[in-house]
Amino acid sequence: MTARISPPFSYLDAIRRSHLILSQPPAQGHIRRVDPVGELVNQFALPLDLCKPQNRTRHSAGWALGKLKTECFKQMWIQNGGRKERAPLPGRPMVRAVRFSSVEPDRFSDWAKVPIDRLCVGKMGLGYLRNDRPKDAQIECWWEPGPKSDGWCLIEVWTGEP
Secondary structure, eight states, X not given: OOOOOOOOOOHHHHHHXXXXXXXXXXXXXXXXXXXXXXXXXXXXXXXXXXXXXXXXHTTSOHHHHHHHHHHHHHHHHHHTTSOOOSSOOSSEEEEEEEEEXXXXXXXXXXXXXXXXXXXXXXXXXXXXXXXXXXXXXXXXXXXXXXOTTXXXXXXXXXXXXX
């Protein structure tokens, strides 16, 4: 038996594949995409191991959850040009988070919590959002079918409502 070796994760390739999938009609009838509001500010692509559902993190040791948050921040910081934003976006920005995987997660699995928290102001945040509560940001998450053993998540930041 030979072990399958995954190629290194390429966020640029994941973003390209995301746009290709989203440019076509949804693959399944129950998928409801949410149109963006405003102008695209930035987009991030992350491997699935940085976007774990809550049922895989809620009983994790504190150090393991801290390691997950740190690694997610590093990946997003690199994709943000190695910088944090000077001030959060005005108004009510929008975040669209799309999970591309072979297995559809539960509706309320909260797989985007760690990356969305990295968009907020704070020590481990990039500073796009004042907060991710509904009055400060419109957060939309959904799932799209993706390749087995090679999934990813796309996180987009839009200017949203003024």
